[in-house]
Amino acid sequence: MNMENSFIQLTDLPDEILMNILKQISHVDVLYSLIGVNKRLNNIAHDRIFTSYLNLMISCSHGNIYPLPNPILDRFCFQILPEIHDNIQWLNLESSSMERILLSTNYPNLYRLDLYDLDIEKAKDFFTELRVSLKRFIDCLYLLDGRFNQLHTLKVNIAFIEQNSKINNKEKLPNLRYFSLHCKNDTNYYDEEIKPLVQRMMNLETLNLIFFCKRNKFIDGDELKTNIINYMPRLNKFTFNIFSSSRNFNQIDLRSNEDIHQTFKYFKDYQIISYVDYFERRNESQCRIYSYPYRLNYYKKITNNFPGGLFKYVSYISLFDEHPFEHEFFLQIAQSFPFLKKLSLVNEKGQNNKQCIKSSNHHQNLPIIKYPCLIELDFVQVHEDYIEQFLLDTKTDLPYNVTVLSDYQSMKNVTHNFRRMATQFNCSKVRYIPTSYVTQLPKHFKNYFLSTYIHKFSLFQ
Numbered sequence: 001m002n003m004e005n006s007f008i009q010l011t012d013l014p015d016e017i018l019m020n021i022l023k024q025i026s027h028v029d030v031l032y033s034l035i036g037v038n039k040r041l042n043n044i045a046h047d048r049i050f051t052s053y054l055n056l057m058i059s060c061s062h063g064n065i066y067p068l069p070n071p072i073l074d075r076f077c078f079q080i081l082p083e084i085h086d087n088i089q090w091l092n093l094e095s096s097s098m099e100r101i102l103l104s105t106n107y108p109n110l111y112r113l114d115l116y117d118l119d120i121e122k123a124k125d126f127f128t129e130l131r132v133s134l135k136r137f138i139d140c141l142y143l144l145d146g147r148f149n150q151l152h153t154l155k156v157n158i159a160f161i162e163q164n165s166k167i168n169n170k171e172k173l174p175n176l177r178y179f180s181l182h183c184k185n186d187t188n189y190y191d192e193e194i195k196p197l198v199q200r201m202m203n204l205e206t207l208n209l210i211f212f213c214k215r216n217k218f219i220d221g222d223e224l225k226t227n228i229i230n231y232m233p234r235l236n237k238f239t240f241n242i243f244s245s246s247r248n249f250n251q252i253d254l255r256s257n258e259d260i261h262q263t264f265k266y267f268k269d270y271q272i273i274s275y276v277d278y279f280e281r282r283n284e285s286q287c288r289i290y291s292y293p294y295r296l297n298y299y300k301k302i303t304n305n306f307p308g309g310l311f312k313y314v315s316y317i318s319l320f321d322e323h324p325f326e327h328e329f330f331l332q333i334a335q336s337f338p339f340l341k342k343l344s345l346v347n348e349k350g351q352n353n354k355q356c357i358k359s360s361n362h363h364q365n366l367p368i369i370k371y372p373c374l375i376e377l378d379f380v381q382v383h384e385d386y387i388e389q390f391l392l393d394t395k396t397d398l399p400y401n402v403t404v405l406s407d408y409q410s411m412k413n414v415t416h417n418f419r420r421m422a423t424q425f426n427c428s429k430v431r432y433i434p435t436s437y438v439t440q441l442p443k444h445f446k447n448y449f450l451s452t453y454i455h456k457f458s459l460f461q
Contacts, residue, residue, distance in 0.1 A: 051087035057094040065117045067097040077104040129153040137161040153178040161187035173200045180208035199231045212243040218287035219244040221263030241290040275305045279322045315341040324351045334369045344378040351385040369396045379406035387414045391423040400429045408434035418448040
């Protein structure tokens with residue numbers, strides 16, 4: 001039987017049988033043989049079974065390790081790796097070909113890299129720039145414990161910054177020139193962990209800090225200058241987005257927006273945005289400071305003190321306040337976030353001016369608000385006024401196919417048991433998902449929305 005007939009018989013097999021056969025073959029052979037042959041085999045080869053882990057070297061039984069033959073390596077670097085780079089999570093590489101493979105494309109989901117036949121001293125020189133995503137802060141400390149002294153650029157995304165008791169390394173990091181730290185989750189350990197780490201970077205030229213912290217005192221310009229900038233005489237670019245919050249604030253000595261703004265008087269080469277909020281019912285205060293322009297794709301915990309601006313990179317926002325959000329506030333949100341895709345809202349205080357059709361200066365009618373890119377609207381914990389704010393056709397014009405999540409009873413009240421004409425136009429364009437348990441639904445319910453998804457319910461009434 002010749003190879004052409006064998007190939008034809010192989011392609012005649014059902015996908016399930018073909019996959020079982022291919023699983024017995026090395027992933028490198030599968031990718032090299034199938035990618036680009038035809039659409040069906042190309043799709044099979046792109047499966048994560050064959051693309052998440054790659055052993056791009058030859059291991060002999062006697063222990064020697066060799067690079068892939070040049071024709072195979074060429075095709076992987078020029079075609080295959082760029083095609084599947086998003087799927088790759090683990091790579092095994094040998095020393096002579098690793099640089100070429102690593103530079104052939106980006107590996108955004110790579111979490112493990114095994115290097116073989118590698119001279120340790122050369123490896124230290126090789127890794128001068130590193131961008132990693134880590135689960136724990138201690139992993140970042142391990143990277144900076146002296147093993148990679150030649151590192152001059154380090155960009156770190158960290159899931160959690162917790163207190164560390166294992167590593168107490170205070171040695172300076174003289175070769176580091178660029179450091180970026182990004183942590184989305186709250187931390188209580190700015191003073192114990194973040195500050196001591198960056199103070200070791202005395203020759204830093206570029207610094208980027210993004211984190212949310214709980215602290216007795218706000219992080220402001222004075223704190224950044226005294227405990228960060230003064231430790232870095234060569235620093236020429238400092239970008240940051242820092243959110244600090246505190247409980248049990250002193251209501252006698254409340255710092256104003258102007259107080260915080262004045263602490264940045266020495267930041268003359270930067271445009272700094274800052275504002276504070278005090279929530280009496282929660283006994284909590286918060287301060288947000290960031291350098292402008294804003295580069296993140298999210299903006300959390302926006303309040304009525306939001307100063308506005310243009311945020312063209314932001315696609316997700318969350319809104320929270322103990323004071324009402326009026327129509328003009330939502331108009332500002334729509335103007336500031338033109339590419340907004342997801343919005344979540346927490347506010348249990350009803351609107352004061354829900355019937356008002358004119359702006360606060362009484363000179364012009366309030367416009368209908370549009371969110372052209374919105375795909376998800378989540379009413380997490382809200383007064384019914386805000387559901388009405390988004391569903392009334394005299395206030396908001398929602399795009400088609402928006403997913404709306406809200407309490408079922410609140411939605412029922414706002415839409416007058418799903419019969420209200422003023423909310424039907426927007427409801428006819430949304431996919432509604434109740435966030436509360438539903439037992440019975442009126443028969444006309446399913447015709448009121450574009451589509452619905454109900455987790456549990458009995459028969460329609």
